[in-house]
Amino acid sequence: MSFQFTVSPDFTPDHLSGWYIFNTWLQKQTGLAIHLEMYNDFHSQRSAIQANHVDLIYANPFDAAMLVRERGFLPLVKAEGASDEALIVVNAANPVIDVAELQSGTRVAFTEDPDVRLMGMIMLEPADLDNGNIVPISADNYVLVAKQLLKNQADVGIFLAEAYDDLSAMIKSQLKVLVRSQISVIHHALMIGPKLQDQREDIQNLLMSMSADEKGQGVLKNLGFSSWQIVDDEEMEFMIDLMDTLNT
Amino acid sequence: MIADMKVEDIVGDYQEVSLQLYGSITRKILYTQIETSYPDGKLIVSTTDPAGIITHVNRSFVEMSGYREDELLGAPHSILRHPDMPPVAFKDLWDTVQRGEKWQGFVKNLRKDGGFYWVKATVIPNVRAGKVVGFTSVRRKPSRTKVDECSKLYPTLF
Numbered sequence A: 001m002s003f004q005f006t007v008s009p010d011f012t013p014d015h016l017s018g019w020y021i022f023n024t025w026l027q028k029q030t031g032l033a034i035h036l037e038m039y040n041d042f043h044s045q046r047s048a049i050q051a052n053h054v055d056l057i058y059a060n061p062f063d064a065a066m067l068v069r070e071r072g073f074l075p076l077v078k079a080e081g082a083s084d085e086a087l088i089v090v091n092a093a094n095p096v097i098d099v100a101e102l103q104s105g106t107r108v109a110f111t112e113d114p115d116v117r118l119m120g121m122i123m124l125e126p127a128d129l130d131n132g133n134i135v136p137i138s139a140d141n142y143v144l145v146a147k148q149l150l151k152n153q154a155d156v157g158i159f160l161a162e163a164y165d166d167l168s169a170m171i172k173s174q175l176k177v178l179v180r181s182q183i184s185v186i187h188h189a190l191m192i193g194p195k196l197q198d199q200r201e202d203i204q205n206l207l208m209s210m211s212a213d214e215k216g217q218g219v220l221k222n223l224g225f226s227s228w229q230i231v232d233d234e235e236m237e238f239m240i241d242l243m244d245t246l247n248t
Numbered sequence B: 001m002i003a004d005m006k007v008e009d010i011v012g013d014y015q016e017v018s019l020q021l022y023g024s025i026t027r028k029i030l031y032t033q034i035e036t037s038y039p040d041g042k043l044i045v046s047t048t049d050p051a052g053i054i055t056h057v058n059r060s061f062v063e064m065s066g067y068r069e070d071e072l073l074g075a076p077h078s079i080l081r082h083p084d085m086p087p088v089a090f091k092d093l094w095d096t097v098q099r100g101e102k103w104q105g106f107v108k109n110l111r112k113d114g115g116f117y118w119v120k121a122t123v124i125p126n127v128r129a130g131k132v133v134g135f136t137s138v139r140r141k142p143s144r145t146k147v148d149e150c151s152k153l154y155p156t157l158f
């Protein structure tokens, strides 16, 4: 029997090889045949989940409710100390200093990352902006969101905080952050599907001991963090409830 | 239990009123006209048991309410009840979440120091293994337009 592993399409391109290395490590440690399948976008990944093709997923928080409540997934771990935060950014030359000053018809650039977009839209609500009165501009990645702002083709950009922080100093010097979210309880998580659930504890133990050996440390480094942290069922349920309140 | 508000906690000129809370308890409320604006980018989160007793608060909740965490845990959520909020709003909140649905509305909350802050609140039932084990409220920053609308509307709902 072989299992399919997939990663939320919003992973940082720098970490693509890291996920393949992680998958090789996981197969060796568990003795399971696990195939890593990378989908190009959330839409095709969700279709694969609906078709029960996915057994293990590094999931975007936006998809957690569907995975747990409709597909019987359970949480394993998250990157230690990590949370997804969003930023509202404008061109540095824009006189706006408070989100509340933005007007209906504002051109808002974002990527398809569903959790970041949701958090970003919530931070635009103080200006009475919503999906019905903004001009949406979708971009393939955050560098392109920044370019839209620099070329004045968008008024506001919604960024994943990490992605914004990784932009070059040159680009950042031409931009201005209006708001940075401080939510701290919304995060990606590695989750396990029904077919693998009898291995949940074993896999969790393996993942938790990764940071204790040199080989495991190297694998984690390629993913961009230094250790995993257990996500228990209640933490996941709480995050799902929270996303549910935001999704209205 | 909810204690009366204490004069020594209040900042600024205040008015006094008595509120019937929780069906029977009477609480002496001291309140001022001083508004604390909602912090950008933050969510104020709390969870209650099925009866509305607070079981969890996040840091933003503590900061905005002015109470210590240990004063909030175990207290009825009406510890934040502001006299300008019409009772029908909370009746609608409870009726909605007890039907298992999501409630959303704009709420003027009372701080420990007598001041107030407006929030846009969403309350949902926490369903675990098919049972409602409590309720969670997540508040975000409301727009000024919405707050102005509610400030005009709410006095007409008493």
Ligand SMILES: Cc1cc2nc3c(=O)[nH]c(=O)nc-3n(C[C@H](O)[C@H](O)[C@H](O)COP(=O)(O)O)c2cc1C
Binding pocket: B020, B021, B022, B023, B046, B047, B048, B052, B076, B077, B078, B079, B080, B081, B082, B085, B090, B093, B107, B109, B123, B135, B136, B137
């Ligand atoms: C999860 C949850 C959060 C609540 N948050 C508030 C709040 O922030 N402010 C408030 O006045 N009432 C809040 N309520 C409603 C109170 O329980 C209460 O109904 C209200 O303060 C009116 O008081 P009374 O029911 O004792 O008359 C909340 C209820 C729930 C279930």
